[in-house]
Amino acid sequence: MTNDGKRRLTMADIIKNYINGKWKTGHGAGTFRSINPANKTNIVGLATRSSAADVDEAVDAAREAFKEWRLMPAPRRGEVLLRAAEILSRGKKSLGMLVTQEMGKILPEGLGDVQEAIDMAYYMGSEGRRLSGETVPSELPGKDAKSVRVPVGVFALITPWNFPVAIPAWKICPALVAGNTVIFKPSSDTPVCAARLVGMLEQAGVPKGVINLVHGAGKETGEYLATHPGIDAVSFTGSCDTGEHLEGLCGRTHKPISAEMGGKNAIIVMDDANLELAVEGAIWGGFGTSGQRCTAASRIVVHEAVYLKFIKMFKGAASKLRIGNGLKKGTDMGPVINESQFTKILEYIETGKNEGAGLILGGGPYTKNDCANGFFIEPTIFTDVDPEMRIAQEEIFGPVVCVIKSGSFEDSIRIVNDTRYGLSSSIYTQDVNKSALAERDLDSGIVYINASTIGAEIQLPFGGTKHTGLGPREAGGRGGALDTYTRWKVIYRDFSGRLQKAQIDR
Ligand code: ADP
Numbered sequence: 001m002t003n004d005g006k007r008r009l010t011m012a013d014i015i016k017n018y019i020n021g022k023w024k025t026g027h028g029a030g031t032f033r034s035i036n037p038a039n040k041t042n043i044v045g046l047a048t049r050s051s052a053a054d055v056d057e058a059v060d061a062a063r064e065a066f067k068e069w070r071l072m073p074a075p076r077r078g079e080v081l082l083r084a085a086e087i088l089s090r091g092k093k094s095l096g097m098l099v100t101q102e103m104g105k106i107l108p109e110g111l112g113d114v115q116e117a118i119d120m121a122y123y124m125g126s127e128g129r130r131l132s133g134e135t136v137p138s139e140l141p142g143k144d145a146k147s148v149r150v151p152v153g154v155f156a157l158i159t160p161w162n163f164p165v166a167i168p169a170w171k172i173c174p175a176l177v178a179g180n181t182v183i184f185k186p187s188s189d190t191p192v193c194a195a196r197l198v199g200m201l202e203q204a205g206v207p208k209g210v211i212n213l214v215h216g217a218g219k220e221t222g223e224y225l226a227t228h229p230g231i232d233a234v235s236f237t238g239s240c241d242t243g244e245h246l247e248g249l250c251g252r253t254h255k256p257i258s259a260e261m262g263g264k265n266a267i268i269v270m271d272d273a274n275l276e277l278a279v280e281g282a283i284w285g286g287f288g289t290s291g292q293r294c295t296a297a298s299r300i301v302v303h304e305a306v307y308l309k310f311i312k313m314f315k316g317a318a319s320k321l322r323i324g325n326g327l328k329k330g331t332d333m334g335p336v337i338n339e340s341q342f343t344k345i346l347e348y349i350e351t352g353k354n355e356g357a358g359l360i361l362g363g364g365p366y367t368k369n370d371c372a373n374g375f376f377i378e379p380t381i382f383t384d385v386d387p388e389m390r391i392a393q394e395e396i397f398g399p400v401v402c403v404i405k406s407g408s409f410e411d412s413i414r415i416v417n418d419t420r421y422g423l424s425s426s427i428y429t430q431d432v433n434k435s436a437l438a439e440r441d442l443d444s445g446i447v448y449i450n451a452s453t454i455g456a457e458i459q460l461p462f463g464g465t466k467h468t469g470l471g472p473r474e475a476g477g478r479g480g481a482l483d484t485y486t487r488w489k490v491i492y493r494d495f496s497g498r499l500q501k502a503q504i505d506r
Pocket of ligand 1: 160216
């Protein structure tokens with residue numbers, strides 16, 4: 001639904017909650033607007049605001065549905081996700097366009113956001129036929145021993161706006177295939193994408209109560225949901241402040257939480273790097289999604305021997321980026337999400353200037369080419385950044401890149417590791433030994449060799465070290481999301497017909 005200026009939004013257009021298989025408006029708490037960040041006069045949707053009673057109802061529905069859903073054979077739960085993958089594939093284009101409208105990323109990235117959800121639905125759908133545990137021999141005769149994965153129960157899923165389809169799918173798909181039921185609280189910046197995704201899952205045959213959607217603000221709806229006594233566990237992706245706050249609340253109530261939070265990711269460019277490739281990687285990592293990815297490359301650590309050459313090439317490439325509405329063909333970079341991020345990023349740019357970093361490109365709002373009504377910020381590059389500066393330590397989450405000079409390989413590794421985060425890092429070098437040492441010594445959950453800091457694939461775990469995250473990682477593979485959404489249960493079966501004592505009968 002869009003407000004094209006000709007049509008007023010009506011009650012029928014309100015983006016509703018989805019509770020126990022029904023689309024409902026909240027209990028009298030009003031609505032909030034989702035606006036297009038490329039043009040703030042364009043309202044993408046009006047979403048219902050949830051009250052505590054709505055969350056209570058959603059939790060009750062999920063608790064009730066859990067009783068049957070956990071008993072449905074996992075391959076059949078998986079089939080529902082496989083159907084969802086097909087529906088998402090058919091709807092990819094229109095959902096991708098909606099992502100661009102509501103969140104601002106350029107259309108190829110909007111389509112990529114949906115593709116990630118499709119990949120995850122196929123991957124987790126097929127997990128329905130694996131979900132494997134272990135069978136091991138018992139030390140006693142007439143006895144067997146195995147471990148099985150069991151669902152945790154009812155999950156609160158709290159998601160951000162930067163991947164409005166992919167991140168919810170990253171949580172919903174593994175949760176559901178493992179037999180959990182969920183209450184999904186999307187970011188209040190992207191309720192329309194969330195509702196469209198849930199609608200597709202409904203169409204795929206997810207039974208009532210298994211997935212519930214509640215809209216609302218983080219502090220009210222999100223916190224009430226996460227701390228609700230009917231919630232067994234929480235999966236959160238968002239800012240470090242909110243995540244750490246929720247970790248504290250969950251710790252006190254003994255609720256497991258998986259939290260994916262910030263990053264201050266860096267690319268190392270060595271003196272032997274293929275500089276053309278490194279510049280492309282720095283542009284994609286630094287300015288892709290307007291720098292609003294948790295894996296964005298916000299620091300480029302460049303060897304002094306190629307420092308000046310790299311800066312010249314990097315600035316040249318960044319100044320060619322075409323900024324505008326992401327739906328327009330040929331656009332390279334869209335707006336940032338909302339007014340508060342817009343202001344925060346501009347404040348960081350001021351901080352960088354005050355700290356004495358060299359501003360060589362951008363540094364302000366971008367208002368040309370029909371961009372005056374949106375939250376556009378110029379691609380911004382700071383050079384001669386000291387690794388201790390705030391702009392080199394704090395997550396900016398915008399199109400601002402810090403270039404740091406380094407004297408050696410060891411220096412570069414130290415600079416990259418010296419932040420409170422550890423999500424993604426990368427090195428450009430032709431030296432096989434240096435790449436191996438970087439693999440070993442970079443302290444981050446993901447390391448790229450001769451590639452940018454973004455581009456994770458869904459079949460391996462996603463997440464990081466230090467303040468980046470807590471709990472098992474997201475996505476697939478060993479140590480991935482299934483460790484969040486299942487608990488291990490160990491079963492010993494004695495068919496000897498007599499009392500046998502482990503460790504004692506020898
Ligand atoms: P961002 O706005 O950058 O996405 P936030 O951490 O503020 O980062 O928000 C991520 C998600 O967490 C959103 O869905 C938001 O509504 C929710 N949220 C924010 N504050 C809280 C809170 N105190 N308790 C629970 N959820 C919250």
